Amino acid sequence: MDTQKNAILVALLREYGHIHRSLAAEVNRVSGRIYGRPGVATDRDVRRWISGAVRWPTGRYLLPLAEVFDRPPEAMGFVPRGVSSRLPAPPTSVRPGEEQSVKRRTFLASTAASVALVLGLDETPVRGRLTLADTDRVSETIGRLDVHFTAIGGGALLAVAAAYIDRLRDAVDGCTYGPRVEQALHSAISNLHSTAGWAAHDTGDGQEARLHHAAALQSAILAEDKRAQARAWSNLAMQARTEGRHREALRINQAALNSRQVRQDPRIAALLHSRLAIGHARLGDRPAAARSLFAAETAHDRFDTAVPPPPWLAFLDAAEIAGLGAIAHQAMGRLPEAEIATAQALRLLGPSMHRNRAYYAVQLAELQLAQGDTGRARTTATAVDTAALSSPRIGDRLAAVNRLLATA
Incomplete structure (x- = not known):
């Protein structure tokens, strides 16, 4: 074998x-x-x-x-x-006090219930007094949820994120805390809504995604968290673009860049400029798209690699900048350039980025097919591995490519 x-x-x-x-x-x-x-x-x-x-x-x-x-x-x-693909449950003979530790630290990827169990979502207090240590643990949990999404997609995570949002809102209403903890709670809820929005996007549920992204913005405003606001604005722009509302998407992206704090954060700026380039490209403004791509690359050059990014931005590296640039080139009709950039993204992707690897591999097959190169498109599509993914959206795109190849 x-x-x-x-x-x-x-x-x-x-x-x-x-x-x-x-x-x-x-x-x-x-x-x-x-x-x-x-x-x-x-x-x-x-x-x-x-x-x-x-x-x-x-x-x-x-x-x-x-x-x-x-x-x-x-x-x-x-x-x-x-x-x-399920992991076995810890044995019932585990000594008292150890089972919850095992549950917290072991990822079970197969179902939403197992993911929720592993993350220990029910350990967040909903009564009593909350401290910054509690909100730090909440943020760490949300970060692990983001890592899970990056690894295998969001299809199994929507129910998990929605349930945790409900628990955090119960904590907001049922606990006592100071002003700093309150802000941290609203920031956490905003980031969790953003994660839920992307999970809904991965399942193809645009309406649910839109509701979560709007709720993320609302909570970010309550938290006075400019970075969370930028994340929510960026996701709302992506959602508008997905639904064909390109001018609205462009305006939302521009609004996200209005904050000086956001513009001065090179990672967020790189993401926003990359998505802004796609917006300009979809509207046929090639010079503006080129300027935004250059701005994204310039921001990427300013990344402080000695400081780890927040978990939700860990996906944004040279590979993702190339992949987003490819989408902009594709929107401008520059298919050879888009193919080159997509191939570059695939070369640069880290080994744990299963979702993004499948996403850009499907994109590469689509570009090859659009240029009439059915041989290479078939080879590319055949090599896409979705067995370990939980992303119906990517699976649907791959199925569409395979249907076209079957009639080619």
Whole structure:
């Protein structure tokens, strides 16, 4: 049987500073806490996971691995066997006080219920006094939800985000807190609505997405959080563009750039200028689109790589700038340039960016097909892996490409 090296797991070992032997030891240590007795993984097991000889480890190893790297199995490069991609539940023999820790730290990607369980959403207080430590934990949870979206898409996350929004609103009404905590709560609710909006977008539910993005803006205004406002404005512009309201999208993007604080944040500025370029391109203003693309690239050059971005902006790197530029070129009818930029985005994408890799691979197939290159389009489309994704929108686009190829 052909095997394929698990490059994602290799990258994770490098990122976390593990060698084969130390990862096996860590898996055994975590396994001991989960199952009540040490694990028996060896460096040979790690080599087999990396080589692809074992594409889906047994639950005894998979549950500790998910905790060690704090992500679902698919985001570690593992491929489900058959129809099941669920992690096993922690054993009932877990000692008191340990089960919730396991639930908090283990991503279960298969269903909304398992994701909610792992993130520990029900641990946010809805009575009593809230402190900034509580809101920090809320923000960390939302950040992990954003990481989950980046890894496999938002299809399974809409219900999770909506339920957590309800819980945070219960906290706003049922708890006591000071002014700073109140602002932090509204910022968190705004960011959660933005995440929910993108999850709805991934499912193809435009109406639900629009409602969440509008609610995100409202909460960001209550929080007096300019960055959250810019995020909400940007998402509203994206939604308007998706619905064909290009002039409205352009105006919203311009409004988002009105804040000096936003313009001076290179990451947010790069995102807004990239989307502004798409807006100008859709309206046929090529010079303005070119200026916005240049502004986005200039802002990208100013990124402070020593400071980690907020989780919701972690996707915005050189690959995403190239991908958004490709969309602008496509809107201007410059298909060869769009194809080159999309291919560049795919080359630059990190190994854990499953959703974006599938998104831009489908975009590349669409561009090749639009230029009449059915051979390469078929090769590109065939290589798109959506098995580990939860994004009906991307799946629908790939299906449309395959239907066109079937009649070509």
